[in-house]
Amino acid sequence: MTKVLKCISPIDGSVYAERPVLSAEQAREAVARANAAQKEWASRPLDERIALVRAGVERVGEMNDEIVPELAHQMGRPVRYGGEFGGFKERAGYMADIAQEALAPIEVSDDGAFKRYIKRVPQGVVLVVAPWNYPYMTAVNTVAPALIAGNAVLLKHATQTLLVGERMAKAFHEAGVPADVFQNVFLDHDTTSDLIASRAFGFVNFTGSVGGGQAMEKAAAGTFTGVGTELGGKDPGYVMEDADLDAAVDTLIDGAMFNSGQCCCGIERIYVHENLYDAFLEKAAAIVNGYKLGNPLDEATTIGPMAHVRFAQEVREQVSEALASGAKALIDPANFPEDDGGAYLMPQILVDVDHSMRVMRDESFGPVVGVMKVSSDEEAVALMNDSSFGLTASLWTKDVERAERVADQIETGTVFMNRCDYLDPALCWTGCKDTGRGGGLSVIGFHNVTRPKSYHLKKAQ
Incomplete structure (x- = not known):
């Protein structure tokens, strides 16, 4: 029997939206499509990836009149505050602005004998597990730099904001980001953990509870998969x-x-x-x-x-x-x-x-x-x-x-x-203790979604 995720509206306790979760096989197929699409995406010029991400952000903005009441139904924020597009655009825009410099190779030397430099290369497929409280802004913190850096992204959103990932994926696809490069997925906890444990992802970003962050780290234990967590505060x-x-x-x-x-x-x-x-x-x-x-x-x-x-x-x-x-x-x-x-x-x-x-x-x-x-x-x-x-x-x-x-x-x-x-967005978003570890936004935000790769090239004499 297919498991169904249900968003219960806090307005009146009714079921506002429901979606079936992917089976384990369907989830693996989604990862396979992302892996296949990522190579071509990463080969595109950086300027092109930046432009497509900016276009996706603008397309989200064009949906704002629908998004604002949708958020009120899903998680209760009053419509008078107008949604999250201002912060969504600010964060994504800043990461796009600094991408050329943040992702530029570190030149060590280029002389008669050697050419040496360090590149930042994409992790591959990045899983973003986003929370319901600021569902657009928290998701874009990682989605934007991950896509810009040449990764494919799977976005798993909280059940309470079930429709947000669909909205973001639709907007980015309409803007020209390939469907397999940015996928919204509905996963249960067991399938998510199994994918992480099987090294399906190059990096996992999780925003949510301390218990949820611990589950992510346990699933990744021994796989050497990078896990970034932001687990709240006091x-x-x-x-x-x-x-x-x-x-x-x-x-x-x-x-x-x-x-x-x-x-x-x-x-x-x-x-x-x-x-x-x-x-x-x-x-x-x-x-x-x-x-x-x-x-x-x-x-x-x-x-x-x-x-x-x-x-x-x-x-x-x-x-x-x-x-x-x-x-x-x-x-x-x-x-x-x-x-x-x-x-x-x-x-x-x-x-x-x-x-x-x-x-x-x-x-x-x-x-x-x-x-x-x-x-x-x-x-x-x-x-x-x-x-x-x-x-x-x-x-x-x-x-x-x-x-x-x-x-x-x-x-x-x-x-x-x-x-x-x-x-x-110019400063690193990070924490310590039970708040978790890792760093989003700023130049450091690109570090999580990329890895350093060194080139030591000896020239023929």
Whole structure:
């Protein structure tokens, strides 16, 4: 019996889309077609591959009026925010802009005796396993550089955003990227693991849970297949006593609550200097109380449902446990009667929290943030580092040198000053600890999807 993947819409719990998974034989055939097509694709001039990827990106943009409500149905983001095309285009465009230089051979020597250089050559077939929370932007982080570098790509998207991979593949095919070079595939976990274990791919990029990343690494064990992982975070914000308070509150609370808190680099815990603590809380509560929870298809909605009931339940449990342990909730549930105990979850700010509580340790991935008072940089650094994750940290101060000193002590992949929750495509997107390993975007993003190949050519005398 064929297994079927079903996207359950968080709007009303109905089945929004369903697709049959590929059998093991069909999956192997897809890989074989990708391998066969990759050689010709890699032989094309780099300029041609860049142009076709840019055209594919633009074609996605032309679909945006259909994509935005489709995303609302699949994962609950309000239509008022207009989808992801801005960041999608920015990231892909930057990688296209730097490709010539990033992929250029490293010239060592070319004299009368020897010609020596290092090329970056494609890995072959790249598997991209993408998440549902920012399904277009996270996928393109690897899809664009992988295709530009001459790889074939198989894209496996999360069941919650079942239609995204189809959209991307359709757009890129219509733009001229060969169908076998970029394939959207529907795979179950066992088939995915079996393909990885059989060395079907030259590189695997996975964005998702810690457990999912561990499964990818276990499947690849002993195969020497490269695996890049981005597994979420528990990202802190630190507001120093000289910070622009209004900017800090506006940005950090938005970073905690946007997309219903469903962002790997969203702010999940905030440490505020004691001099600003009370004022910070007053302003933060006012912002959150102004949100409108509701149907994401309604233009008035500012915070939609979480992508699935089980995600909302995890956040409710963390909040309930914290309150039972002495935390205090700043937001009155009466202000959000739309919270139905299912996928629609009210936003919350917690105070009187500490690191014994799961809400300050485990990834929440929802619209809740804990706020703690601190009295020094040393205290804030210790608390920020007291986490099993390390994706980003956000520092708020007018003193760049102080921010750099503090940043040097934080165990994280990216440090922001006076901003948060943003991927700069010129900088490497990376993490440490349980956030995973590897690096996407920037020049380094091309390193994962290529391998170095050395040429040592002795000239005839």
